[in-house]
Amino acid sequence: MMILCLAISLPGREKxxxxxxxTAYLAGSIALARPSDISLDGLLAYQVLRRHMGNDFYTHADGREVLCFARLPLEMRGEIPEAVSKLQTGDVWMNPRQGIIDQSFWYWSCSSAQTVVAARQTQYWNKRFDTHPALSNHVDFGGRVEKVIIENGRYKAYHMPLSTLITDKIVWYAYGNLEEIRTLLTPITAIGKKRSYGNGMVMRWSVEPMEEDWSEWKEQELMRPLPGATALHWATRGAFDLEHRAFRAPQWHPANQAMCLSKGRRDAVSCV
Incomplete structure (x- = not known):
């Protein structure tokens, strides 16, 4: 398969x-296992597809069966197939049943989440069917002798741990369109898990221009997972970690995960 390697953006957007x-300024805590798990391209892709599809967004086919493309206001980088470079928001991107899978190593120009964690704590969320005897009159088994199973199935009881991080902000670095990114992020009021519990509440967003592009490297330090030929180039020179990581949105899709350069510094390589 011939791969076109370039950085690409839509005509008219490049300038x-x-x-x-x-920066997302938080109310105090966010429910995450790892600080880097919140991806900027994931947040933007959700917003782009939701705006494009309207109410159909909530009834669209499962993304594991038919995955639609989201054209983000970020630069595309890496090993970009020509067919992918021409996709527009709403186009079918992957459809495993028809053999359409994007196994290339391109990615959006944004760093992993940069978070200063002040503290960590474990909360618990519970789900339990109320078995109080006084409520038995409200359960109608139609005259049959039955019972509610709480060991498994629909009414299974849960006592689940929830990892939370205490921090006042999360920062990403990106190369993209300032106004479009600001417009997409402003309506997002909470991020992370268990948002209905008050976790991950966003008080305000800040999108500001910078002099340097830190979406991939900041003062020689790697800022995001890098897949493909780029990862191989630096991994063979040492001083870098390799992990199986997601490198583009949606991060849960297996085709968007691969062995990536995950941590290290360019000025620590053993040779050039």
Missing amino acids: LMQPLSV
């Missing part, structure tokens, strides 16, 4: 692209 810092 509007610039280095950016994107």
Whole structure:
């Protein structure tokens, strides 16, 4: 398969692209296992598809069966197939039943989440069917002798741990269109898990221009997972970690996960 390697953006957008810092100011805590699990391209892709599809967004086919493309206001980088470079928002991107899978190693120009964690704590969420005897009159088994199973199935009882991080902000670095990114992020009021519990509440967003592009490297330090030939190039020179990681949105899709350069510094390589 021939791969076209270039950085690409939509016509007319390229001149509007610039280095950016994107900050979510939080109310105090966010429910995450790892600080880097919140991806900027994932948040933007959700917003782009929701705006494009309207109410159909909530009834669309499962993404594991038919995955639609989201054209983000970020630069595309890496090993980009020509067919992918021409996709527009709403186009079918992957459809395993028809053999359409994007196994290339391109990615959006944004860093992993940069978070200063002040503290960590474990909360618990519970789900339990109320078995109080006084409520038995409200359960109608139609005259049959039955019981509610709470060991498994629909009414299974849960006592589940929830990892939370205490922090006042999350920062990403990106190369993209400032106004479009700001417009997409402003309506997002909470991020992370268990948002209905009050976790991950966003008080405000800040999208500001920068002098340097830190979406991939900041002062020689790697800022995001890098897949494909780029990862191989630096991994063979040492001083870098390799992990199986997601490298583009949606991060849950297996085709968007691969062995990636995950941590290290360019000035620590053993040879050039």
